[in-house]
Amino acid sequence: MRRSRIKRALSARFYARPAEVVARELLGCVLISTVGALRTAGRIVETEAYVGPHDPASHAAERIGRTARNEAMYGVPGIAYIYRIYGVHWCLNAVTDARDYPAAVLIRALEPIEGLEVMRRRRHNPARALHDRELCSGPGRLAAALALDGTLDRHHLDQPPLWIERGAPVAEADIAATSRIGITRAADWPLRFHVRGSAWVSRR
């Protein structure tokens, strides 16, 4: 029994374009999770594009090729690629471009808009009070806040328990393009995008 598609969700067609284009247009869109029957949602304010096999920073760079981990990146546009980083955190990507062409957009930060209490509980730190700005400002943080993990790898992002809807578009002039974070190869490629002036991004 297959779960039905959310009518307002972005369709595969949206994702079937170059990762850089999708990364820009995902800004302002709304990511919604109903994992664990608890609804949490946030507006996407920061993304990074991993544009293809020629991108040395990509998990599916030419020198690596197709492996069990990056299999989702070769799948149809509009599915999730979720992987574990540093043995500790989960990171969510939206797969873009064409099937068999590995490219994806890393969702790096959200402005929380729904389920803040649930997020606070999931991100709770007994040692220290957490500011709302810390809830979803980073790929590992937002994955924890929305309860995302590897079981959602290759999930279609147009149906529960995880999907993306169109939001208020962000004007070109309000999008900043900078170098990607935490990578060593192709560190100067300006493929990180964030909403200029947003208080919710991981770094300014």
Place this chain on the structure above:
DNA sequence: GGTCGGATCATCT
């Protein structure tokens, strides 16, 4: 304010 290192493990050499 900034910088540094530990956590922790799947993946790939």
Place this chain on the structure above:
DNA sequence: GATGATCCGACCG
């Protein structure tokens, strides 16, 4: 056996 699309706390100034 080394590495990493991160986060957090410790320490320094």
